[in-house]
Amino acid sequence: MTSPSHPRDLQAQLESLTTEAFRPEFADVDRLPTLDIARLMNGEDASVPAAVARQLPRIAAAIDAVAERMARGGRLIYAGAGTAGRLGVLDASECPPTFNTDPARVVGLIAGGPQALVTSVEGAEDSAELARADLDGLAVTSLDTVVGVSASGRTPYAVGAVEHARAQGALTIGLSCNAGSVLAAAADHGIEVVVGPELLTGSTRLKAGTAQKLVLNMLSTITMIRLGKTYGNLMVDVRASNDKLRARSRRIVALATGAGDEEVERALAATDGEVKNAILTILADVDGPTAARLLEESGGHLRAALAAAL
Numbered sequence: 001m002t003s004p005s006h007p008r009d010l011q012a013q014l015e016s017l018t019t020e021a022f023r024p025e026f027a028d029v030d031r032l033p034t035l036d037i038a039r040l041m042n043g044e045d046a047s048v049p050a051a052v053a054r055q056l057p058r059i060a061a062a063i064d065a066v067a068e069r070m071a072r073g074g075r076l077i078y079a080g081a082g083t084a085g086r087l088g089v090l091d092a093s094e095c096p097p098t099f100n101t102d103p104a105r106v107v108g109l110i111a112g113g114p115q116a117l118v119t120s121v122e123g124a125e126d127s128a129e130l131a132r133a134d135l136d137g138l139a140v141t142s143l144d145t146v147v148g149v150s151a152s153g154r155t156p157y158a159v160g161a162v163e164h165a166r167a168q169g170a171l172t173i174g175l176s177c178n179a180g181s182v183l184a185a186a187a188d189h190g191i192e193v194v195v196g197p198e199l200l201t202g203s204t205r206l207k208a209g210t211a212q213k214l215v216l217n218m219l220s221t222i223t224m225i226r227l228g229k230t231y232g233n234l235m236v237d238v239r240a241s242n243d244k245l246r247a248r249s250r251r252i253v254a255l256a257t258g259a260g261d262e263e264v265e266r267a268l269a270a271t272d273g274e275v276k277n278a279i280l281t282i283l284a285d286v287d288g289p290t291a292a293r294l295l296e297e298s299g300g301h302l303r304a305a306l307a308a309a310l
Helices: 007-015 034-045 048-053 056-070 082-099 128-138 156-167 182-186 207-226 243-257 261-270 275-283 288-297 302-309
Strands: 076-080 106-110 145-149 171-176 189-192
Touching (some): 056 145, 056 171, 106 128, 128 156, 171 207, 182 189, 243 275
Parallel strands (some): 076 106
């Protein structure tokens, strides 16, 4: 591991960060009634979407670049420490059940490994070498995208991940909550959502964490839209693995086609429960194998498969 910065140097760095600024107007927050504290937090949180909105052009450009590489077989890899790392792992873990993706396509790395999801792993976030080793374990290539996530924008693990990935030819994104961050400068696409000082000084799991979650939602969701995982705003790549999802599958087929219950059931039976295929059999009046072939030829894009069939 890299040796940590001198404590005084690190303290000076933290004091220069917007996310770490002390807010004297909240010095007596612990003496307020609970409802007043809740109102304060809610008011602070309300400012986060506006901060994200100011970065939308940068976010959109990053998403287009991610989708282009993923369409050629690349992966989306998040790398961060602490709260930022946990948010990346969370977003990655939700892609398979939400979009029916291979778990290897969207990956979350957290400094210190899985243990760090629930406990502090001493010194892990300070190690750029650890980030390089974690990425080497995934054999990162030029088709992949690595997103370094860090509220401060200076976390060695996140910065090291981006620098190493870029050296491998991968696309890199730096997501932070401070302007002029080292992380953004190291990446191909820098996204700096400046949410300002937190209600509790030193707790960047608050507004900064919320901002990071909103941006990660956009990165994965809009990328999946671009990859054909939806039809309009319908989740057509849902995997019906339980009763709720089977009911959702039937509803989505009905919404997409206007078909009645019996026709929907026949279509799903003919396509082994694959929603996208079932929709295609109804709208294009083709059988299950033909629907599967058309979707394969269109790269999984339902609209393109429909255009080819009609």
